């Protein structure tokens with residue numbers, strides 16, 4: 001059982017990075033433009049508006065690794081530790097950084113603020129996209145998941161829609177890692193949508209922007225409507241829009257369900273091998289790290 005958990009956790013994190021690298025090519029494109037240019041885009045070839053090298057990842061994976069690093073290096077969660085790790089990442093001049101993320105990190109660097117101002121404009125997917133290491137860290141003691149998640153989200157995104165979606169995504173991927181059962185995920189999502197039907201993906205309208213509801217609906221539509229990891233991730237990134245983040249989150253869920261065997265070998269070979277090594281080490285470290293939390 002323990003090995004199953006490790007294997008699905010690792011597959012989720014690696015496929016998160018693969019979805020990021022694959023989706024970066026089609027970010028901000030329309031499905032029609034993607035079809036005209038690539039037919040079906042399913043190879044990690046880089047390019048896109050960021051002119052990425054094939055196999056490189058973007059802010060989604062880099063910020064996840066940053067928060068994972070902070071949990072390990074600080075021997076647990078501290079909000080200052082997480083914010084400082086984001087600040088170190090920003091100093092390295094990342095290939096991409098969202099405007100809300102930048103504003104939040106600048107506020108930390110200049111004013112030591114670890115809680116951004118509440119804003120209805122902070123309903124982007126930039127906090128949800130980096131929360132998977134928190135899931136891995138909290139698997140051993142889930143009572144801390146909500147508080148750590150909200151704390152790390154609010155460093156840059158202080159918005160209840162972002163909070164809700166990030167929490168439910170965490171619950172879903174936890175259930176998938178622990179059970180490998182798609183119905184467990186469906187139960188959680190159905191319950192959530194009952195409470196807030198505006199997140200429902202049942203009549204998916206193809207909107208795949210970085211707005212958290214669009215991301216949530218896109219990912220859930222393709223996750224539940226597909227029968228393989230390949231299909232889930234490829235259909236998501238071929239929807240364009242915020243294709244790297246949506247591809248990463250879809251990849252995380254698909255990896256947790258289908259495991260390592262579900263990930264195409266050519267994706268694992270194409271991914272930046274330093275990223276593969278960091279993710280593998282971090283997955284093991286986060287699952288084993290003792291729970292220790294200082295929120296303020």
Ligand SMILES: [Mg+2]
Pocket residue numbers: 058059060096244245
């Ligand atoms: Mg990105």
